[in-house]
Amino acid sequence: METLSFLLDGFMVALTPMNLVWVTIGGFLGTIIGMLPGLGPATGVAVLLPLTFSMGPTAALITMGGVYYGAMYGGSRASILINTPGDGAAVAATFDGYPMTLKGRAESALAVSAIASFIGGVFATICMVAIAIPVARFALKFGPAEYFMLFLFALSATASMTEGNRLRGFIATILGLMIATVGIDGQSGVSRFTMGILELQSGIDFLIVIIAVYALGEVFKSFKNIDTGNVNVQKKFGKIWLSKEEWKRSVWPILRSAPLGFFVGALPGAGGTMASLMSYNNEKQLSKHPEEFGEGAIEGLAAPESANNAASVGAMIPMLTLGIPGSGTTAVMMGALLLLGLQPGPMLFQQQPLIVWGLIASMFVGNIILAVMNIPLAGLLVRVLSVPPKILYPIVLGLAFVGAYAISYSVMDFYLLVLFGLLGYFMSKTKFPATPMILAVIVGNNMEQSFRRAYKISDGDIGIFFGSPICLILFSLTVVSIVYPLAKGLLKKKASAVA
């Protein structure tokens, strides 16, 4: 009951006319960014963040939520129509979405993608309403030692999820944590790793790193393919809706994939990419016509779209209740919260219930608005796809710089922006994943503070990190997250050697 009354309050906030306008604007802008090849929700939120600087925290978060969902919708538009996913999570939408377009069924593809995203998103939001408060209450039991172990688990899980590049994932994590140690140490006043540069004393702003890696890094990558000519986008559509038969084929995949997506999304490090790929494979195995998958099977689009959106909501749970972002985009969202002076975690639910529940309610509202915007207005929105990326990428650069300036009002950050943009580019060239580094930059400071606080409480005895059942469970999970993929890899190798 308590939850429902909170949610009702949240709806009162989300449904004020101004907030409705913001979520719509956010959704629209997010859709445009999301449609750009290579740019996904994380970039969308990162470059559009400065728009919210003068807003109150609730409006700012609601707008960013709109950008987040908008970018996801936009990403699947680009996947379906021109076969260029905005980010990893939209990749699965190309498998059957693009073949559907080639076969002249773009209308059904766009409709099922919007409907599946809507159902997945709403289902996950309902789950979130149900479990957010219990999780937050449980997290209140956490002391600094438990928090440190939780950070350790979240980071190691994220790093070991980077398929095929586990070692690189861990190195990226350490690099991120190192970036977070630059600046004056809050507890002792010692200036660390500033190399005598005055501007670095206040530390390296994680938002600069995020904008650099996600916006500049992606633009740098785009130079390689920028001259590959213009793509032809279908701009005229018939009625964007599903036939009865298509609906029948999609409904169960959508409903099955939503809980899967939500669960996977809520795990640290897993996120939308894994959720959508898992649900795709799942449906392929369950299907009576697996041979149709990849040739334009509507289930093959419905399932990952539902899972992807559900995962994006699931990823909000560890971020809001524990202060641990589960994916690149939620890391950026957490950056937005921190910038607004809000510390995500269990206390947020107690201290700022209106903001949290306003955000959760706006997920419902945002999903409805985006579904409405994306079905009848699809023809209009995809016109953005015909604006050449050659013009849009410089604009993304312009947005990145103005965003960086608005954070600190200092042009010194432009140098950092370029440096970290280059780092992001070289990391991707050499197959180092960026997401673990971004997560580490964001939680690094809190992680060290938890460690130091626990260390102080125990008077220098590291036994405190193994002293409570919660710590021990988290430690075991950390070990499992590292050992399990290793063991799996070894077994695979053995099996292939035997074969």
Place this chain on the structure above:
Amino acid sequence: MSLSIIPSLLCFVLGLVYTTATVLLPDASVGRAYEPKIFPMMLGIALIILSLSLLLRELKNQSAGQDKEKVSLYKEAGFQKILMTCLFSVLYTLIFDKAGYVISTVFFLEMELILFNGKKNWKVNTAVAVLFSLFIYIVFSKLLGVYLPLTPGIWI
């Protein structure tokens, strides 16, 4: 040398430098003197160990002939454009405060649009650069209340 070895080597060197810098950090005047060093020390050592294992693995792969990929970054398509973008960004940084947001951004975007869209389309490029700069300036400075450097001499 194969491209795959360089990053692990760089990380290894970074680990050494970072750990040394940690040792050389001044002592804290409050609390335990070594406290600000513990966490960085763990990171430094972890990076040394991880990058060393990556380095060994890459070397092993290389000697096994699995990794013959040799890429010269500077020869790769678009790399020069990246360097040009960096150069324009530095110029942009230098003139940003003095010339004001609108003028410096028009210059920066014009340059970037030449890189992306070519010199031939200068009319479109200029229109995009000017419209974007003015639009952002008006939205941020006038509507959102985010301060952007004024351009001396003109009303914006």
